[in-house]
Amino acid sequence: MPETRFWHPFANMAEVRNSSLTIARAEGCYVWDTDGNRYLDGTASLWYVNAGHGRTEIIEAIHRQAAMLDAYSTFGDYTNEPAEQLAARLAAVAPVKEAKVFFGSGGGDAIETAVKLARRHFIVEGAPDRVHIVTRVGGYHGTHGFGTSMAGIEPNHSGFGPLVPGHSTVPWDSVEALAAEFDRVGAERVAAFFCEPVVGAGGVYPPPPGYLESAAALCKEAGVLFVADSVICGFGRIGGWYGVERFGVEPDLITFAKGVTSGYQPLGGVIVSGDVSRHFWEGDGEVFRHGATYAGHPVCCAAGLANMDLLEREGLVGRGQEMEQVLLDALLPLADHHFVKEVRGGVGLLAAVELSPALMSERPSAVRDLQLAVRELGVLVRPLASAVAVSPPLVVGQEEIEAISLAISKGLASLG
Numbered sequence: 207m208p209e210t211r212f213w214h215p216f217a218n219m220a221e222v223r224n225s226s227l228t229i230a231r232a233e234g235c236y237v238w239d240t241d242g243n244r245y246l247d248g249t250a251s252l253w254y255v256n257a258g259h260g261r262t263e264i265i266e267a268i269h270r271q272a273a274m275l276d277a278y279s280t281f282g283d284y285t286n287e288p289a290e291q292l293a294a295r296l297a298a299v300a301p302v303k304e305a306k307v308f309f310g311s312g313g314g315d316a317i318e319t320a321v322k323l324a325r326r327h328f329i330v331e332g333a334p335d336r337v338h339i340v341t342r343v344g345g346y347h348g349t350h351g352f353g354t355s356m357a358g359i360e361p362n363h364s365g366f367g368p369l370v371p372g373h374s375t376v377p378w379d380s381v382e383a384l385a386a387e388f389d390r391v392g393a394e395r396v397a398a399f400f401c402e403p404v405v406g407a408g409g410v411y412p413p414p415p416g417y418l419e420s421a422a423a424l425c426k427e428a429g430v431l432f433v434a435d436s437v438i439c440g441f442g443r444i445g446g447w448y449g450v451e452r453f454g455v456e457p458d459l460i461t462f463a464k465g466v467t468s469g470y471q472p473l474g475g476v477i478v479s480g481d482v483s484r485h486f487w488e489g490d491g492e493v494f495r496h497g498a499t500y501a502g503h504p505v506c507c508a509a510g511l512a513n514m515d516l517l518e519r520e521g522l523v524g525r526g527q528e529m530e531q532v533l534l535d536a537l538l539p540l541a542d543h544h545f546v547k548e549v550r551g552g553v554g555l556l557a558a559v560e561l562s563p564a565l566m567s568e569r570p571s572a573v574r575d576l577q578l579a580v581r582e583l584g585v586l587v588r589p590l591a592s593a594v595a596v597s598p599p600l601v602v603g604q605e606e607i608e609a610i611s612l613a614i615s616k617g618l619a620s621l622g
Contacts, residue, residue, distance in 0.1 A: 232259030249588040254464035258601040267512035280502035289502035301451040304480025310498040313437035313463035314348030316474040321352040324398040342378040344408025398431040406438040410558035422455040431458040441465030444554025445527025471509040525600040526555040536611040556597035579617035
């Protein structure tokens with residue numbers, strides 16, 4: 207193919223410039239390339255096509271809205287009906303009291319909003335020293351300014367020179383380490399703790415039993431805002447609208463994106479509790495001087511509404527939790543392969559096959575090699591640092607899950 211001018215995200219363009227896979231169409235759990243080859247989409251694109259590809263309900267909603275009102279700003283007092291309706295619906299199913307919704311264009315926007323809102327909250331509360339943010343090792347919180355600075359995936363954090371100060375990371379599985387970090391920094395200086403219900407891009411690590419509940423309780427005791435980063439985990443991926451509610455915790459903020467439209471349009475946002483929003487919504491109020499150009503975009507919000515209708519009507523909101531054991535059971539036999547360190551999953555319809563340290567040391571390209579070998583067998587999986595991740599659309603069936611496992615097994619065999 208001719209050399210591309212498109213700079214791909216997270217890609218070595220020296221390798222990709224003349225060699226890429228062009229996806230031409232999609233339907234259900236499958237996509238096709240321009241040569242007509244079919245692939246089982248084992249990753250729901252980038253964790254987000256929860257409702258499956260080619261859903262006419264969402265496509266038609268996008269068309270109807272674009273024909274009526276294609277776009278308009280929501281800055282100041284401007285609004286539109288789809289934004290109002292989607293905000294009301296998202297707030298109604300949120301596990302927080304008096305929820306408000308701040309829209310953006312995706313997950314990265316949502317993280318920036320949440321950090322700035324957490325810091326601003328304490329400033330207007332009269333605690334301007336509370337600006338420190340704590341995250342977990344392995345946490346992926348986007349690639350914007352704050353998101354890069356607080357990244358728990360070291361390669362995403364390093365190599366950019368000085369970043370925004372006031373961040374630290376703790377082990378992903380230790381509430382004791384979180385408490386110790388609050389003590390080290392001084393809880394009176396900590397604004398928020400950001401936590402993915404299931405660590406996603408950092409390796410697919412489900413929370414240890416009781417972890418989220420204990421972490422949320424610790425934050426409440428310390429006066430630290432608990433922020434659930436549900437960008438990957440929401441809209442049925444691990445069960446429930448935001449995923450975090452299955453653990454019985456009540457966050458102060460929830461970031462969301464991806465599955466809110468099943469990826470049919472770019473949309474994200476932050477669910478904000480009444481305790482955090484009240485300074486901006488009551489009395490004389492205050493302008494939160496922050497926002498994305500396309501916040502509350504009518505076409506994106508129309509897609510979100512249609513997607514929520516579909517997820518609810520077809521019972522897909524609980525599907526991730528219903529299918530989590532089916533996926534884990536299908537992949538667990540791979541743990542016996544000598545190239546595999548472990549298989550992780552069991553909380554939601556997402557899992558990871560971790561390659562052995564010996565293989566990674568001997569063959570640094572092993573993850574990419576495995577991804578390509580599995581692709582040759584007609585299945586798409588997502589490469590992580592030392593693992594491949596699986597997160598198919600929520601409409602996937604057991605037969606297709608078994609096909610994913612079989613392809614990974616054959617891919618491992620091809621490594622030697």
